[in-house]
Amino acid sequence: MSAHVKTLPGKGTFPRGIHPDEAKELSAGAAIEVLPPPARVEVPLQQHIGAPATVAVKPRDPVTMGSVLGTASGFVSAPVHSPLAGKVAKLGVTTLPNGRHLPVVAVAAEGEQLAGRELWDDIFGGDWPLDRAEAFTPEQIVAAVRDGGLVGQGGAAFPTHVKLARNEAKPVDTVLVNGCECEPYLTADDRVMREAPAPIIAGALLAARAAGARQVVIGVEDNKPEALAALRGATGASGVVVQAVKTKYPQGGERQLVLSALGRIVPTGGLPLDVGVVVINVATAAAIARAVLRGKPLTHRVLTVTGPGIARPANVLVPIGVSYQEVIAHCGGLRPEAVRVVSGGPMMGLAIGDLATPITKGTSGILVLTEKEVRKAEETACVRCGRCAESCPLQLVPTRLALASRHRDWTVARRYHIQACVECGCCSFVCPAAIPLTQLIRMGKAMLPKE
Amino acid sequence: MAAEPQSQPAPLAGVHVAPGPHVQDVSFTTRRMMADVLIGLAPVMVAALAVFGWYAVLQVGICICSCLAAEYLFHSRLRGKPATLGDLSAVVTGAILGLSLPWSAPWYVGVIGSFAAIGFGKVIFGGLGMNLFNPAMVGRAFVMISFSVVLGAGAYVSADVPGVLSQATPLTAGKMTATVTELWPLFVGNVNGSLGETSAIACLLGGLWILVRRAGTWDVPLAVVGTVALLAAAAQLGGIHPSLTVLHHLLGGSLLFGALFIATDPVTSPLTWKGRLIFGVFIGVFIMVIRLFSGYPEGVMFAVLLANATVPLINRWTVPTPLGGPVPVKK
Numbered sequence: 009m010s011a012h013v014k015t016l017p018g019k020g021t022f023p024r025g026i027h028p029d030e031a032k033e034l035s036a037g038a039a040i041e042v043l044p045p046p047a048r049v050e051v052p053l054q055q056h057i058g059a060p061a062t063v064a065v066k067p068r069d070p071v072t073m074g075s076v077l078g079t080a081s082g083f084v085s086a087p088v089h090s091p092l093a094g095k096v097a098k099l100g101v102t103t104l105p106n107g108r109h110l111p112v113v114a115v116a117a118e119g120e121q122l123a124g125r126e127l128w129d130d131i132f133g134g135d136w137p138l139d140r141a142e143a144f145t146p147e148q149i150v151a152a153v154r155d156g157g158l159v160g161q162g163g164a165a166f167p168t169h170v171k172l173a174r175n176e177a178k179p180v181d182t183v184l185v186n187g188c189e190c191e192p193y194l195t196a197d198d199r200v201m202r203e204a205p206a207p208i209i210a211g212a213l214l215a216a217r218a219a220g221a222r223q224v225v226i227g228v229e230d231n232k233p234e235a236l237a238a239l240r241g242a243t244g245a246s247g248v249v250v251q252a253v254k255t256k257y258p259q260g261g262e263r264q265l266v267l268s269a270l271g272r273i274v275p276t277g278g279l280p281l282d283v284g285v286v287v288i289n290v291a292t293a294a295a296i297a298r299a300v301l302r303g304k305p306l307t308h309r310v311l312t313v314t315g316p317g318i319a320r321p322a323n324v325l326v327p328i329g330v331s332y333q334e335v336i337a338h339c340g341g342l343r344p345e346a347v348r349v350v351s352g353g354p355m356m357g358l359a360i361g362d363l364a365t366p367i368t369k370g371t372s373g374i375l376v377l378t379e380k381e382v383r384k385a386e387e388t389a390c391v392r393c394g395r396c397a398e399s400c401p402l403q404l405v406p407t408r409l410a411l412a413s414r415h416r417d418w419t420v421a422r423r424y425h426i427q428a429c430v431e432c433g434c435c436s437f438v439c440p441a442a443i444p445l446t447q448l449i450r451m452g453k454a455m456l457p458k459e
Numbered sequence: 460m461a462a463e464p465q466s467q468p469a470p471l472a473g474v475h476v477a478p479g480p481h482v483q484d485v486s487f488t489t490r491r492m493m494a495d496v497l498i499g500l501a502p503v504m505v506a507a508l509a510v511f512g513w514y515a516v517l518q519v520g521i522c523i524c525s526c527l528a529a530e531y532l533f534h535s536r537l538r539g540k541p542a543t544l545g546d547l548s549a550v551v552t553g554a555i556l557g558l559s560l561p562w563s564a565p566w567y568v569g570v571i572g573s574f575a576a577i578g579f580g581k582v583i584f585g586g587l588g589m590n591l592f593n594p595a596m597v598g599r600a601f602v603m604i605s606f607s608v609v610l611g612a613g614a615y616v617s618a619d620v621p622g623v624l625s626q627a628t629p630l631t632a633g634k635m636t637a638t639v640t641e642l643w644p645l646f647v648g649n650v651n652g653s654l655g656e657t658s659a660i661a662c663l664l665g666g667l668w669i670l671v672r673r674a675g676t677w678d679v680p681l682a683v684v685g686t687v688a689l690l691a692a693a694a695q696l697g698g699i700h701p702s703l704t705v706l707h708h709l710l711g712g713s714l715l716f717g718a719l720f721i722a723t724d725p726v727t728s729p730l731t732w733k734g735r736l737i738f739g740v741f742i743g744v745f746i747m748v749i750r751l752f753s754g755y756p757e758g759v760m761f762a763v764l765l766a767n768a769t770v771p772l773i774n775r776w777t778v779p780t781p782l783g784g785p786v787p788v789k790k
Contacts, residue, residue, distance in 0.1 A: 023782075028482060192482070263783065276783035347473055350481055359476035375481075383483040388546060389588035391489055393725040394676065403782045405730050428781035433480030440488045441588075447478045459788075 016225065017271035021254035022264040025401045026434045028192050028257055028355070030231060035314040035321040036195045040203055042128050042325045043338055045121035049329030050102055050112040051077050051088050055368035056159040057166045058084035063113060069096045073122055074305050077113040080154065086167045087157045091307035091327030094118035102366060105351040105358040112366065115329070128325065131308055132204035136297055138246045140210070141217040146174060149218035149300050156299030157306050157369075162186060162197075162260070162289035163352060165370030168296065171286050172218040178281050180219040184269060185212045187228040187235060187290040188253065188260030191353025194373045196312040197290050199323040201228065201235035205242035208290050211297035213246055219286045224248045226290070227269040231255040257355060258432040262287040264401055276402075276428045306369060313339040317346030317376030326367055332374055333363040348382050350375040355433040388441040396435035396445055402428055406435035410445040413452025421452055429453065493547035495674035499665035500554050500720065506648045506658035511562040511624070515654045519557030521566055525573030526553030533582040540586065548587050552576050555595040555720060558655025559713065559760070560602075561615045562624065568602050568609060575601035592767045593727045596760050603760070612756050615651050628652045629711040630756040633703040645710040655720075656713035666719030675723030678732045682739020683718035683746070684709065690747040699751050714746065717759035727767045734770075734777035741766040741773075 054060035061078030064087075065071065071090040078088045090113075097114040104110060122130055144152075154169035174180070185208065189197040201208060212224045228236050230252040239250045253259055253268045263274045265287065272283040280287045288296070291309060298304045307328060314321040319340025326335055332349070336342060342349075350357040351365075352372050396406035405424050412420035426449060435445040507515035530549040535542050543549075556576055557569060576598025584590040603610050612631045617624050628651045632638040644650050648658025656662075669675040691708035695701065708714065722728065722742050729738050742762045749758025 026484075028484070267782075274783050275787075276781045276785065277787045278783065342474075347475060348477070348481060349474055350479070354482040355480045357479055357481065359479065359481065361474070361476045377481060381482055383477070383481055384485070388489050389586060391492070391548075391588050391726050392728075392730060393489075393492065394730055395487075395673075397730060397779070401782070403779050405779060408730065422786075424778055425781045425786050427786045428783065436480050437482065438484055438487075440492055442483065442488070444478070446480060450478070 016249065016251055016269055018251075018267065018269040019271065020252070020268055021256060022259070022267045022401060024399055024403070024434070025256045025258060025264070026399050026437055028437060030255070031193045032195050032198070032231070034193065035312050035323055036198060038199075038322045040199050040310055040323045040325055042124050043327070043330065043335060045092060045117055045123050046327065046330045046334050048097065048114060048116050049092055049327055050100065050114045050331070050366040051090065051329035052102060052104060052110045052112045052366060052368055053078045053088060054108070054110050055088065055165055055328070055370060056086045057164065058082065058086070060110065061085060061088050063099060063111065065096045065113060067096050067098050070094075071096060071115060074307060077115070084167055084170055086159050087155065087305070088113070089157055089305040089307050090115050091329060092117045093121055103362065104365060104368065105360045112329075127308070130304070131298065131325065132200075132207060132294065136206035136210040136301070138210055138213060138244055140301060141213045144214065144217065144300060146218045146220065149214050152300040152303065153218070153296055156295070156304065158292060158295050158299055159306070159369045160289055161291040161295065161309055161369060161372065163356065163370055163372055165368070168288065168292055171281070171288065172215055174218075174220055175281065179284060180221045180281065180286050181223065181284045182270060182286070183212055183216040183219060183221045183224045184266060184280070184285050184287045185224065185226040185290055185293050186260055186262065186265055186287055187226055187232070187239070188265060189232070190229060190255075190257045190260035191355055191357070191372070192257070193314050193375050194312045194353050195314070196310045196323050196372055198232050198235050200291050200294060200310050201232070202238045204294060205238040207294035207297040208239065209242050209246060209248055210301065211293035211295065212248060212288070214296050214300050215286065215288055215293065221286065225269055226250045227253050227265050229253055229255040229259055257434065258401060261401065261430060261432055263430070276425070309367075309369060309371070311335070311367065311371055312373035314373065315376040316381065317343050317348075317378045318374075319343055328369055329366045331364050331366055332360065335367065335374060336363065336376075342376055343378070345378040346376045347379050348377045350377065354381070355437070356431065383436070384442065387443050390441055390443055393440060395438045395440060399434040399438045401432060401434065402430060404429060406445045406449060407443070409452065410435075410443060410448035413448045413455070416455070418456055421456065426452055426456060490546050492674045493551050495672040496551050496669060496720070497547065497554060499669040499674065500558065500655075502661040502664040503558060503655045503658070503716065503720075506661035507558060507654040510648055510657050511654055514562035518560055518562065518564065518569055518654055519554055521569035522557030522560070522573050523550055523553035525570045526550065526556070526577050529574045529577035530582070533578050534586055538582065543587060546587065549577060552581070552594045552598075555655075556598050558716070559595065559599050559653050561610060561653055563614050563617060564609055568606055571605070572598040572602040588726055590726060591770070593721055593724050593763055596721060596763050599760050600764060624651055626651050628756065629707065630703065630750065633707055633711070634700055634750075634756050639702045640707065640711065642706055642710065645707070653713055656716045659710040659715050662715035662719055666715065669719060669723065675719070675725070676732070676735055678735040679722045679728055679739045680718040682736045683722055683743045684714070686740045686743025687714060687746055690743065694747070694751055708747075708750070712750070712757040713759045717763060718742070721759070721763050722766070727770060729770050729773045729777060731777050731779055734773045737773050737777070738766055738770065741769055
């Protein structure tokens with residue numbers, strides 16, 4: 009970490025994109041609250057991309073906070089841990105917002121629980137030394153991250169240790185920590201950056217040590233001045249660069265952030281790794297510090313509960329596996345005008361119909377919308393105005409892709425590069441004819457016949 | 460592993476699910492885009508009123524009413540589709556068709572032109588967004604060929620009416636009799652011509668509104684005007700019709716009206732800015748070829764229709780490459 013980079017080659021922004029109403033003021037001012045320990049959690053065995061975990065407990069087994077409930081079943085997999093002290097209640101099945109039926113391990117709380125301020129201190133509090141990275145070998149860091157069950161907390165939930173493991177063919181020079189939180193409404197990452205900048209910096213330095221990166225950059229949208237100041241105040245002599253980037257959706261998409269901050273273009277079908285970058289979310293960075301420095305697994309996360317349809321918007325530290333219902337109840341419940349409950353943000357989040365579903369490691373927020381905000385489906389004909397193409401951060405022509413998908417015309421869909429779409433939602437947002445472009449393209453990608 | 464979920468979903472009154480994105484920009488709709496075109500046409504209408512008086516109102520009124528009737532008849536009655544009159548696209552077609560006709564055209568020309576515009580120009584292709592050719596120009600071409608006497612260059616001139624209406628249109632004058640029209644009347648619009656084309660300043664004002672509101676894109680007008688200016692300069696240097704200077708070509712005829720209001724129709728222009736530049740250059744070249752080498756004094760209508768026919772080809776040439784390069788072919 010000797011190279012102290014003063015200026016970055018990126019321009020701080022990326023071409024196209026959109027400026028939706030940020031609506032962050034609903035919850036940005038609310039300090040992170042700690043959810044009182046629930047009586048019961050249901051921890052899904054697969055909360056990540058990759059193979060599901062293998063169940064490691066039997067009903068009535070006693071567990072403590074941090075006990076392994078399921079072990080990783082391969083390289084691209086992650087273990088899951090109990091966020092409560094108590095007993096394994098039963099092994100069941102749940103349906104996550106993405107529609108997958110998954111086995112869950114239910115844990116019933118018993119005895120004393122870590123709660124309130126103590127829980128906060130255990131996860132984010134205390135001292136986070138920035139000079140300990142050299143004390144660990146890269147292998148030790150990767151092992152601690154893997155055993156801690158860390159997955160990306162920005163939404164995609166890719167197992168973190170896979171990103172950090174060194175790959176001889178693709179050397180990494182930069183760890184890019186993603187603090188953009190470009191989805192409207194969401195403020196959980198913003199609050200973590202403001203209230204716990206130290207573990208983010210410590211975790212980023214450990215990630216750089218593991219991946220062999222010589223620079224650490226934290227990219228934060230410039231609509232979060234407090235978060236930028238808090239991070240800059242916590243970098244010390246570590247050489248970590250805190251970079252403000254333009255507030256624009258989808259700035260937090262890794263392809264966009266790598267371009268904005270570093271001026272590098274991730275190839276289509278490739279990963280940031282192909283241009284020497286590992287991108288991790290700020291909350292994931294903090295979890296890395298906790299896993300490596302304190303040996304604690306990922307059992308809790310901060311999420312935003314917000315939207316005009318919730319009684320009391322808040323940012324809440326919750327145990328993984330608690331139901332949406334309980335978190336919503338903690339925030340005063342749904343207002344009568346609530347018409348949609350979304351897991352995540354309004355652009356890429358998934359609507360949920362069953363509030364008994366458990367929160368997972370990748371749940372960044374619970375957004376409750378009313379009739380006023382939700383997309384109206386009064387579709388009219390495409391007049392080829394080209395606004396979708398002007399908004400597409402990947403330089404695609406969404407109207408062609410969507411209509412080709414609707415008509416199952418895979419030749420045209422391929423000619424216009426349908427596989428390059430990341431489903432960010434910009435095109436659907438801007439379309440004056442209210443055509444569900446992203447939705448149709450998503451369907452087309454799923455139905456596209458193999459070549 | 461996967462079995463039925465054990466807990467039945469708790470029914471949530473009034474809460475529904477739908478695929479994201481869950482929010483949408485409602486400030487700009489197709490209807491609003493059409494309304495912006497109509498607002499942009501307002502100064503042109505005012506100029507037409509000043510030059511041609513009630514002939515302008517009558518002609519445009521006939522065309523708008525006929526287009527709405529045709530849209531209702533062909534789209535809603537014959538094809539049984541939901542009514543689309545509210546999207547204002549038929550009003551735009553009618554207004555542009557009306558403004559592209561000479562003041563002297565008999566009433567049935569507007570009616571027949573409107574029915575051809577909506578019927579052959581739009582509904583036959585499947586309605587709004589599906590048409591290959593600009594509907595108003597299809598309608599105008601139809602009546603131009605059907606009634607060549609009442610729409611030819613001679614039809615604009617009437618000895619019975621005093622003022623500019625007794626003079627030949629500027630391009631005809633320049634081409635046939637080598638008469639040089641003064642530039643100032645050409646700029647403000649105090650000349651003879653089709654209803655909407657005479658005033659350059661009105662076209663520029665209205666066009667500016669369209670561009671600012673992004674109801675049309677800047678690239679097409681830029682390419683059309685740029686190409687015509689270049690070719691007109693070449694023609695002037697080459698001594699072809701020397702009484703028509705570059706400014707005559709730019710301000711005279713329906714060049715500005717066509718470049719700003721007709722060629723910018725998004726439905727019948729290419730999808731990307733690169734494609735639209737090529738499209739604009741095509742229109743500019745076609746206009747100048749017709750103006751300089753054909754029997755017609757003006758060629759905007761045929762130029763737009765010809766360029767419309769090349770749009771699918773242009774779209775093929777200009778498929779944009781994704782930001783990270785083409786999708787890799789799996790080995």
